[in-house]
Amino acid sequence: MFVPSHAIAPSISSPPTDEASDQLARAFLQQLAQDERRRLKANHRSNSYALEDDAPLDDGDAVERIVARDEANRTETAHVPVPADLAAVAVMLARAVAAETGLVRRLRREAPVVTLATNVSDLVEPVRIVAEKCLFRSQTKVVDLAVGRTWRELTRRHAALFVCDGIGRDARPEKGNEVIGTALHVRIPIVGIAPDPKRQLPRDLMRSAEHRIALPGLDQAGLALVVEAVVGGLPSRMFDPDLLRMIDISDLPVAFRRTDTPDACLEALERILAAKANFLGDGPALEVLDGYGEAKTWGLAAAADLQAYRAGRLEWAEIDHRGLLLSGPPGVGKTSFARALAKSARVPLVATSVAEWNASDYLSGTLQAIRKVFAQAKSQAPCILFIDELDGISDRAQIRGDHVQYWTQIVNLFLELLSGVDERPGVVVVAATNHPGKIDPAVKRAGRLDREIEIEKPDTTALARIFRHHLGSEILSDASTLPLALAARGMTGADVEAFVRRAKGTARRRDRAVTIDDLLVEIRQGRRPPMEAVRHRVAVHEAGHAVVARAFGHGEVTDLSLYDDGGEVCLESVDDGAATLERLEAALSFLLAGRVAEEIELGAGSIGSGNGAASDLAVATRLARDIELRYGLGRLGNIHLETVPGEMVMIAGLLPAVMERLRRAGERAHAVLVAHRAALQAIAHQLDENSYLSRGEIEVTLSANGLDAVPGIAEFHLDDEEI
Incomplete structure (x- = not known):
């Protein structure tokens, strides 16, 4: 039976014990801890001469000398916490390097050329810090070839990074090839770091790369190592597997800042992730929503498939509900459908929109935003990736003039990521549009968003049930909502929500219960019923x-x-x-x-x-x-x-x-x-x-x-x- 790695349920109540595969990760963490200890000692020495506000200390302050000496002694013996985000990156980077046979030795003895994909731009800087401190021998002078003119002074005692966050206008293969040529000539180790190296690092760096690695995600053992590096001990229990794949590195410092025990770290992290997890929040599941017709049938089948996939009963290749294009007028609940689908499937919802992608000042920023959201979905799989306002990506056949090259690159990248369905197992893509005729036909081809369903405005029966849903079980519980549905014919679920909200407001201000007439007044807005x-x-x-x-x-x-x-x-x-x-x-x-x-x-x-x-x-x-x-x-x-x-x-x-x-x-x-x-x-x-x-x-x-x-x-x- 095929069992996806993310779906393997732990059979023990405590985290995995140390494994040989994590020896390099522990070594990286020790290196960071030593560096942090040296930093703290340097701070203590400086505190012997100055206060935080830089006012000079009285040389005769004997008490302050005792405090400073005690702090220095404790720094030598006590556990020194490694910053949580750097600890996580160190574990992931060490595992990526260890997976390449002989790469650790080559980075410290030879001159390999390596590219490292971080998948998201947020990890580029912490990866640079960890790489600089841990990848090379301690005597090696590390330079960033993407910054300044240090490449003109390279010697065999150097190691080189080429760091690109993928956002600036220089993030493309045509840039930086001269400095790469110089570094290759000197024969020093070169490590290129970028979210998407193929598109963002210099062409010659990619051509000469002998090792192409990517950051993996954190698993139970990796998270336990991070906790140990922060608080000095391993947790006694497993982390919630449903939340594990949702961890962003930025969550760790927030969760660990006020914790002092390993299990408290896990509890704080679970609270933060549960708060931001859409599928664990309020809101109905798809089963109880009305007015979606064929889309609901599709969604329930997709939810069942994802649950079977998570449990290991179904392979990703067998799932046929992988992509859906939802169309329909505004207000029919396309976004609500995606939230409800995620809740029914018990998977995270990664929500984005084309407007968010286009908010960047440069084309490179837009491309990076698209890559980032697909990478996020891949890291949280199985999940629902919801893309709103898809008609914001132009149909290439309708583009004219100076915008052809700009939009063609965006459409091509989007199509490439959509087509890579086997490279993102567990990610079901749902896109929404008010204008399906503006969508590039290639987006709808087999293997992409190959199922299109139009959500129509709800009929009378569906409207009646939507009214009941928004009114709840306590308001007008014995009254029929059919008169409301008939008065609201031709309107949408969003309209119904607004009517109910305003009627509740009217009743609240008058200090009484909501009545049918309150709702009819909001629905009709001065329109009279027929004679x-x-x-x-x-x-x-x-x-x-x-x-x-x-x-x-x-x-x-x-x-x-x-x-x-x-x-x-x-x-x-x-x-x-x-x-x-x-x-x-x-x-x-x-x-x-x-x-x-x-x-x-x-x-x-x-x-x-x-x-x-x-x-x-x-x-x-x-x-x-x-x-x-x-x-x-x-x-x-x-x-x-x-x-x-x-x-x-x-x-x-x-x-x-x-x-x-x-x-x-x-x-x-x-x-x-x-x-x-x-x-x-x-x-x-x-x-x-x-x-x-x-x-x-x-x-x-x-x-x-x-x-x-x-x-x-x-x-x-x-x-x-x-x-």
């Missing part, structure tokens, strides 16, 4: 759609709604190339059924059926036109003509044919609704009273009123004599 007569007309209209859909077997009605601006029928149907003329005629009758129902029950139809390009009448007219011009099923015969302006009057016979087809569709709808008027009235009455009918409620009412079976359109087909 009773209008509401009844809309209920009749939507009921007409439901009855004709059932009678002709045209899809399946999932729910009916009344809201402040009108009504809606939600229909599940399949629109594919297998549709026949009969199915298209059923669709036409369904579209016209609302207005026909108004005519039957109220004596006249309203303009609502034809109010706008998305109205029932507009959609029906386009469908009737397509039957004649595109589908080859009309009077013009087997022909396909593209849509052109003015075609209804320019093409001879088209307008009469469309009018006739719509008339016949209306007659068919009329015949159905008259035959099943009891069902029409029952549905309209229930919808008027309740504002919402679910699929089950619709089914029960239709069956109780004689529409249990689905006869199909053939039973209501009319010929010319019937018309």
Whole structure:
């Protein structure tokens, strides 16, 4: 069975004991401790002559001489703590060097050329300090070839570093090759240090490198060594393995500054990491969130895969939920989805955005920001890497002018890091955008973000559950949130959160409990609900759609709604190339059924059926036109003509044919609704009273009123004599 190294559960309650592989790490730590002891002794000597404010001491102050001498003696015998960040870097650097056979000896006896990848820029400076103090013989004079002109005076007694944090505009392979040439000629050890050596160190340094190493992460034994270097003893227990991979070097000095025992170090570090770990914080898991549809299905599968991967039951190569592009309008909860996914999977969330990447003044800074976040995700794997505002990275096909080279480098690096899925096992990438059409097509190719899911605005049922989620179990616990959802139709989960927050504020200022009216006031913002007569007309209209859909077997009605601006029928149907003329005629009758129902029950139809390009009448007219011009099923015969302006009057016979087809569709709808008027009235009455009918409620009412079976359109087909 494949078991990832990060997922191996310890079988003991105390940290691992010393191993031979950590001999070099201990030696590095001893070297740092000696250096720290020398520094403290030097400070004590200087304190014999000056106070902290540099005021001279009285030579006759005998008490101060006793204190200074006592401090010096304690420095010789007591444990001298090594700075926690340097101790951690020393352990990681020692392990990287020890993994290369013979490299320790070569650095002190020969002239090897080595490159060291720190992965993140924050580690460059501490690595430089540790390398300068520990990698070379004590008599060696270490110079940084990237700074000043010291390279002109190199001798065989020197060792050279070339340190680059990857942020400045000089962080590229074209820079520094002259100094590397000089150092190679003198034949001294050269160590290049950078987050991404291939892109940031001089080209000639990379070409001549004999050893290419990278800093590993801290494991249980490594963390124990760091604790011992800081407080002088090994902890008696294991560190939380879920938090171990989340350690940033900068966390260690913060956690250890007020601790004096090994176990207290671990406790403080766990508190700090738990506080910053998104997946351990407040917020719902994906299982309890609503309104995400297909994205939720994908996310739950990904969470299950990551949990299996952590436990060693599944190899990374078997996981197919590795990358997702989420699209949708603002406020639908793309960021909340990522947080909930991380919580369900019980893994860290590494969140970033393209805006953060582009905040740097230079291209090199932007590139380094991208590398850093992928390196962070890799170090915390398994995890979720969430990238917001992905459309901020331009599509290369749309770039013009002076920005081509700039954006091409950014897109290329991003694609390279996305493609390296096997080099970042355990990292699931989720990106979000409001404008999927602006994304470079290469980002969506196989092996990258090869799954795209659009999150739509929540429907009525989902909105009702979202209201309940934000209200909690104590506020309006016995009240239905359905009226709120109907009033908020077309809005997002972010809108719902704002409505609830403002309603709570209103109730708090008035020193009373939140009411439904408080919420409706926030939702409607001065908009009035419809009058009773209008509401009844809309209920009749939507009921007409439901009855004709059932009678002709045209899809399946999932729910009916009344809201402040009108009504809606939600229909599940399949629109594919297998549709026949009969199915298209059923669709036409369904579209016209609302207005026909108004005519039957109220004596006249309203303009609502034809109010706008998305109205029932507009959609029906386009469908009737397509039957004649595109589908080859009309009077013009087997022909396909593209849509052109003015075609209804320019093409001879088209307008009469469309009018006739719509008339016949209306007659068919009329015949159905008259035959099943009891069902029409029952549905309209229930919808008027309740504002919402679910699929089950619709089914029960239709069956109780004689529409249990689905006869199909053939039973209501009319010929010319019937018309």
